Amino acid sequence: MFKVFKYLKWVDYLYLFFVVGLIVLQVWQDLKLPTYMATIIRYLQQSDVPNRVSQILINGGYMLACAVGSLLSAVIVNFFVAKISARLSANLRFALYAKVESFSLTELNKFSTASLITRTTNDINNVQMLIAMGTQSLIKAPIMAVWAILTIVGKGWQWSVATAGAVVALVIITLVVFVFAVPKFKKIQTLTDNLNRVTRENLTGIRVIRASNAEKYQNDKFDECNTALTKNNLSANRIMAIMNPGMSLIMTGLTLAIYWIGAYIVKDPVVDISNMLTFTYYAMQVVMAFMLLIVIFILLPRSLVSARRINEVLSTHNSIISGNFKDEKFYDEAVGKEDYVVFKNVSFKYADANEYVLNDISFSVKKGETVAFIGSTGSGKSTLINLIPRLYDATEGEVLIDGVNVKDYDSKTLNKKIGYTPQRGVLFSGTVKSNIDFGDNNADEETIKNSLKIAQASNFVSKMEGGLDARIAQGGTNVSGGQKQRLSIARAIARKPDIFIFDDSFSALDFKTDRKLRTALRKNTEGTTKFIVAQRIGTIKDADKIIVLDSGNMVGIGTHEELLKNCPVYKEIALSQLSEEELQ
Secondary structure, three states: OHHHHHHOOHHHHHHHHHHHHHHHHHHHHHHHHHHHHHHHHHHHHOOOOOOHHHHHHHHHHHHHHHHHHHHHHHHHHHHHHHHHHHHHHHHHHHHHHHHHHHOOHHHHOOOOHHHHHHHHHHHHHHHHHHHHHHHHHHHHHHHHHHHHHHHHOOOOHHHHHHHHHHHHHHHHHHHHHHHHOHHHHHHHHHHHHHHHHHHHHHHHOHHHHHHOOOHHHHHHHHHHHHHHHHHHHHHHHHHHOOHHHHHHHHHHHHHHHHHHHHHHHOOOHHHHHHHHHHHHHHHHHHHHHHHHHHHHHHHHHHHHHHHHHHHHHHOOOOOOOOOOEOOOOOOOOOOOOOOOEEEEEEEEOOOOOOOOOEEEEEEEEOOOOEEEEEEOOOOOHHHHHHOOOOOOOOOEEEEEEOOEEHHHEOHHHHHHHEEEEOOOOOOOOEEHHHHHOOOOOOOOHHHHHHHHHHOOOHHHHHHOOOHHHOEEOHHHOOOOHHHHHHHHHHHHHHOOOOEEEEEOOOOOOOHHHHHHHHHHHHHHOOOOEEEEEOOOHHHHOOOOEEEEEEOOEEEEEEOHHHHHHHOHHHHHHHHOOOOHHHHO
């Protein structure tokens, strides 16, 4: 829990120090009230005291000043505590978001998307609530309890025994809550994760669900998660329901006990009645102090679980660390000018996996060459090219660009060299223009238009309302799959990179558009190295090199004609798509 406090700024600690002082002042003012009240009662009962009325008014004024001072202190304390908790919450959200942004795919696979969303929202809110409500209680309760107990010591052992009995009853209630309710609270966050996961899955796959008439199946899944969360909440809240009536009963019972005991032990009506009223007030303060601590005990379990979940993300070690190399013009003569991208004995396996996904892959690529990858599903094509932009790092071997290991590159420098288009085109809410000029492109309008033209997207963009300023919905849900892919390709082109990576980025395009796009790419990006993952032979047959993968092994490399002659795996794939005549 204490690890989250490092996200407070120094000014917040200054505010916290100020808050502690104000709370001490508030407690002192609250506990001075019964003293003045007892004095007023004595003056009211003793009519022969000189200046009786003025003394009553003076003590009444002191009481009013203490009440107003306590109120002002409470308002100021609430203001600063709210400020501290809100700032901590904001800092935690930013830190959590930045941390997730820095994750490689390896780290992202450790946490589900639904869980990361819950940790960024619900879990941080729980921590904020503890700081906002718990700070005052945690500071105020011990001071109030100790101060009140020291004040009432010696005012009647009978009353002290009654107060101790009330405290014991409060402790028993607290133990009941801890034993039965806390495990329920700990389970709530996991159940919330599950509910978010099912909800997100349902919203993402709504088209498939409707097309498959699977609404009842999905409703049943949601109902199961929702019912589990509801039952857990109800169970915890039923236990918590005994708190308020239980505490009210204890406070009322303690007041009655003090009055009942007072009726027997009063000897001097003037002195003992004022003592009884003072004791009643202080006894209530003791009970209130324990009630405040119980509030902490209620909030603490859930907040501790949330803080642990937040720290799990923040303390996750990044497997991919940015290097220091930033000189984009560097070239290692030892590698040779002909070899621009080199894979040296590269093997890869996923974290905690036993088997390798890629086995001893070696090849070199000249600057400006087009290299294609083909193979059956699961052969490792996407994994292989993901090693270039360091979405994963090679387990063994090296990936070199310009003679420099990609692990040595500064991440921003490496990313600037690469125009990456993933398997599923990703668009962000905004406009066509903002999606093309994305990140650090700083592309002008002419570059954007040219990129759209090369990506064969100009026609449909010009027909959209607003053209370049046409709205794109979150996830690109208002454009088709092929349009989404072409806009994603245009974004990569607008970066004017040294290396293009197209990870099966033409799969949603028709053959005619596919051919036009590849022709335009070859004509307008001459000198740029291209890596293309594809399933269609027609998409890759004109590549300078085609690399054939099978179960993580490189089983062939060469041109289309060479592989037809000497690579059975490639020929089998080719014949499954085209006839002998078409392959020639």
